Amino acid sequence: MARIAVITHEFDRFQSRRGLLLRRDSPYMLFDLLEELKRRGHSVRILAGTAARPEADIAVLHVDATVTPAEYVEYARAFPFCLNIGATDISKRRVSGAVIGRGDGWQGPVIVKSSLNNLGTRKPEPFPRLEALDSYRVHGSLADVPTTVFDREDLVVEKFVPEPEPDGFGARFWLFCGERERCTRHVSPQSLVKGDDTIRREPVPVPDELRALRRQLGFDYGKFDFVMHEGRAVLLDANKTPGRARRLSSFVAAGNANLADGFEGLIRQVT
Numbered sequence: 260m261a262r263i264a265v266i267t268h269e270f271d272r273f274q275s276r277r278g279l280l281l282r283r284d285s286p287y288m289l290f291d292l293l294e295e296l297k298r299r300g301h302s303v304r305i306l307a308g309t310a311a312r313p314e315a316d317i318a319v320l321h322v323d324a325t326v327t328p329a330e331y332v333e334y335a336r337a338f339p340f341c342l343n344i345g346a347t348d349i350s351k352r353r354v355s356g357a358v359i360g361r362g363d364g365w366q367g368p369v370i371v372k373s374s375l376n377n378l379g380t381r382k383p384e385p386f387p388r389l390e391a392l393d394s395y396r397v398h399g400s401l402a403d404v405p406t407t408v409f410d411r412e413d414l415v416v417e418k419f420v421p422e423p424e425p426d427g428f429g430a431r432f433w434l435f436c437g438e439r440e441r442c443t444r445h446v447s448p449q450s451l452v453k454g455d456d457t458i459r460r461e462p463v464p465v466p467d468e469l470r471a472l473r474r475q476l477g478f479d480y481g482k483f484d485f486v487m488h489e490g491r492a493v494l495l496d497a498n499k500t501p502g503r504a505r506r507l508s509s510f511v512a513a514g515n516a517n518l519a520d521g522f523e524g525l526i527r528q529v530t
Contacts, residue, residue, distance in 0.1 A: 325350050371416055434501065
């Protein structure tokens with residue numbers, strides 16, 4: 260059995276206690292994966308900040324920030340093996356395959372996003388205080404985008420390319436841990452596809468070019484959001500601290516067990 264260390268930022272709220280029975284809860288998908296690993300006999304320790312120096316066989320760098328602070332990366336390097344130590348910058352300007360500039364020849368609609376994750380919303384200090392977007396903004400063309408947008412480093416302009424479906428629009432979500440994964444296409448009546456307004460979903464294969472991009476970006480565990488456009492995969496977002504499913508179901512439980520199998524596969528590689 261392995262000793263697992265989870266490295267979180269000192270301001271992250273990875274887990275909390277709620278209810279009369281003080282049951283533990285978390286907004287993160289990794290929480291449920293770790294609960295499954297504990298049921299299998301592995302030990303887990305959550306590390307908030309960089310002060311502790313525990314013995315561990317494997318660690319997970321789970322700092323909920325678009326760019327992981329350098330001191331956390333250095334701290335993670337002290338462990339024998341650490342998941343996602345290569346995935347320290349997930350800004351859309353770096354990972355998105357849809358980003359375009361003001362001189363691009365794209366003729367279709369575009370969308371303005373924060374280069375940071377989660378609409379650019381930030382935690383308390385020491386994270387930078389940046390202006391957050393209240394929502395993504397879709398424009399009919401590049402010409403409709405205010406010129407000031409292109410001068411801001413915290414914003415990106417992307418081609419707006421949702422997958423058209425007879426009953427709405429599609430987007431694809433790939434969850435993975437080691438060699439285990441699940442990939443589904445969600446269809447929504449809204450062109451900005453979110454989990455809450457999904458009317459149907461179906462399993463889909465993972466394109467080879469996305470697997471290559473995952474290796475390039477240094478992801479051992481996480482979630483990629485993408486679409487298929489003109490026969491190729493376009494990565495829109497990469498998340499190294501994906502959120503927890505709001506509705507626990509047999510589908511979600513089976514998915515967590517599958518990802519835990521992938522985590523154990525990584526353990527076997529290093530122990």
